[in-house]
Amino acid sequence: MKQNHHYLYKFLLGLMFGLGLIISGMIYPTKVIGFLNIFGLWDPSLAFVMLGGIAVYTLLHFLHIKKVDTLLGYSKSFPLKKHLDKKLIAGATLFGIGWGLVGYCPGPALVSFGTLGFEAVVFVLAMLGGMTLFKLTSK
Amino acid sequence: MEIDWINFTPFASLLGGIILGLASALMLILFGRIMGISGIIGTALDRPKGDTLWRAVFIAGLISSAVIFAPFVDVSRTAPNETNVWLIVLAGLLVGYGTRLGSGCTSGHGICGISRLSARSFVATGVFMTSGILTVVIMQFLL
Numbered sequence: 001m002k003q004n005h006h007y008l009y010k011f012l013l014g015l016m017f018g019l020g021l022i023i024s025g026m027i028y029p030t031k032v033i034g035f036l037n038i039f040g041l042w043d044p045s046l047a048f049v050m051l052g053g054i055a056v057y058t059l060l061h062f063l064h065i066k067k068v069d070t071l072l073g074y075s076k077s078f079p080l081k082k083h084l085d086k087k088l089i090a091g092a093t094l095f096g097i098g099w100g101l102v103g104y105c106p107g108p109a110l111v112s113f114g115t116l117g118f119e120a121v122v123f124v125l126a127m128l129g130g131m132t133l134f135k136l137t138s139k
Numbered sequence: 140m141e142i143d144w145i146n147f148t149p150f151a152s153l154l155g156g157i158i159l160g161l162a163s164a165l166m167l168i169l170f171g172r173i174m175g176i177s178g179i180i181g182t183a184l185d186r187p188k189g190d191t192l193w194r195a196v197f198i199a200g201l202i203s204s205a206v207i208f209a210p211f212v213d214v215s216r217t218a219p220n221e222t223n224v225w226l227i228v229l230a231g232l233l234v235g236y237g238t239r240l241g242s243g244c245t246s247g248h249g250i251c252g253i254s255r256l257s258a259r260s261f262v263a264t265g266v267f268m269t270s271g272i273l274t275v276v277i278m279q280f281l282l
Contacts, residue, residue: 011200016162018204024155029219043143045152052156057254060164076171091241096267098233100274114205123231130235
């Protein structure tokens with residue numbers, strides 16, 4: 001691990017990711033529910049969010065794939081698990097239920113937390129509780 | 140199925156998606172890491188030595204975005220339709236626990252993982268989309 005962590009870049013990356021969530025409409029829970037409501041009045045917008053995100057990331061990922069080190073000299077650190085397991089399926093199922101109940105996933109919840117809306121604050125505290133619960137029960 | 144043309148925002152959503160893709164790709168190109176929000180928060184809770192502060196700084200940037208880009212935010216729409224506090228707590232617990240158990244959320248699996256052609260991320264995204272859709276269907280049926 002390098003001494004210089006480039007904290008300003010990290011802050012700006014968080015800010016930029018937040019801007020993407022704002023512009024795309026992902027921060028609006030009713031829009032997320034409208035996207036998941038495929039059997040009712042369906043708002044397909046969020047499919048365009050994924051399309052834009054995946055197109056850009058795929059291109060840059062494969063342009064960068066052969067490089068061992070990053071522009072700032074960090075070594076790459078990718079998820080090591082390759083195989084499907086029950087935890088993945090169970091975790092994704094529970095996450096989807098929580099997402100569908102209210103319309104917040106972790107990124108948009110944190111952006112909305114910044115507006116200090118009551119629901120977003122409650123949600124984020126509960127989310128941190130859920131993560132802590134996982135940490136305590138998985139050891 | 141009926142399209143909700145009034146709320147449909149293909150251009151803004153595509154542009155937002157491109158910004159998300161760029162920010163995620165910069166996390167890769169600059170730092171060699173996956174842009175996974177649940178992982179960044181969840182790992183910070185373990186407070187690993189030398190690996191915690193940047194996570195807090197990143198999250199601070201994410202939280203500040205609604206303030207710094209306030210002109211672009213329609214604050215009247217950031218609250219969910221759901222007003223039952225206990226249901227919001229339940230949803231938060233499920234999202235927190237589920238994303239850690241399933242090693243990711245919409246960003247890490249849905250954008251980065253799918254782009255990297257990770258089989259785990261394809262499956263996870265399919266599963267959380269499906270359970271999200273079923274949850275919305277059931278909730279609408281109950282209301």
